Amino acid sequence: MRGAIVYKPDSEKLAYEVKEFLNSKGYGTDVLKNFVGLESYDFVVVVGGDGTILKTLQFVKDCPPIFAINTGRVGLLTHCEPHEYRSLLIESLESFEFEEFMRLKCVVDGMEILALNEFAVLCSIPAKLVEMRVYVDEVMVDSLRCDGILISTPLGSTAYALSTGGPIIDPYLSSVLIVPIAPFKLGWKPWVVREERKIRLSFDKRVFVIADGQKRVEVEGEVKVSKSEFPARFFKIRNRLEKLVKKLRRIC
Secondary structure, three states: OEEEEEEOHHHHHHHHHHHHHHHHOOOEEEEOOOOOOHHHOOEEEEEEOHHHHHHHHOOOOOOOOEEEEEOOOOOOOOOEOHHHHHHHHHHHHHHOOEEEEOOEEEEEOOEEEEEOOEEEEEEOOOOOOEEEEEEEOOEEEEEEEEOEEEEEOOHHHHOHHHHOOOOOOOOOOOEEEEEEEOOOOOOOOOEEEEOOOOEEEEEOOOEEEEEOOOEEEEEOOEEEEEEOOOOEEEEOOOOHHHHHHHHHHHHO
């Protein structure tokens, strides 16, 4: 079994410490200075925060199980803090039990973009409203002027979507969240739809489609978003919901 270790720039020392620890336990590992070739490994250790995890997932489609050591500010997606990784990491590798979480896909100019948290569809002109129509399985469910719209997974409901007034969704619930950003409309409500639904947004100005705050493409006319056949995989956390609640209480 062979693993890859990726890290954010200020966590290089810890990344090499993790490598030495895993090598001493009989696990061959490579510390990668970029994120290329991750699919060829049996597992991935991410040393960083949520942003580093999201960046990692932009470079991998068929995702090996991820174990994440938090050196960021929040760490909602991570497994542990640096002082406690040894026992939890070995426990995860020995059991090799992992969970799959839905990712969303958006095809732009023939290129498929994936997102674990959300796609943010934002007006490309700063401080300008964009007229958007939201279709779910080709039924128009809303029409509004706004700064943009978020299409989020349940796991992403505690990220950008939370700060825009969206609900917190159980990470294990099979659904997709649609939340407008700064809508010029009284009485707006977010939509929660079944994960198999096909979502289409049409708009009157050019927009940026941004995947997990990492990858950005400019689009005009419309975008289509649906469930990806390539989920993200994470080693199991004993009680993910309890961990989520504790983290949110600390930061909110």
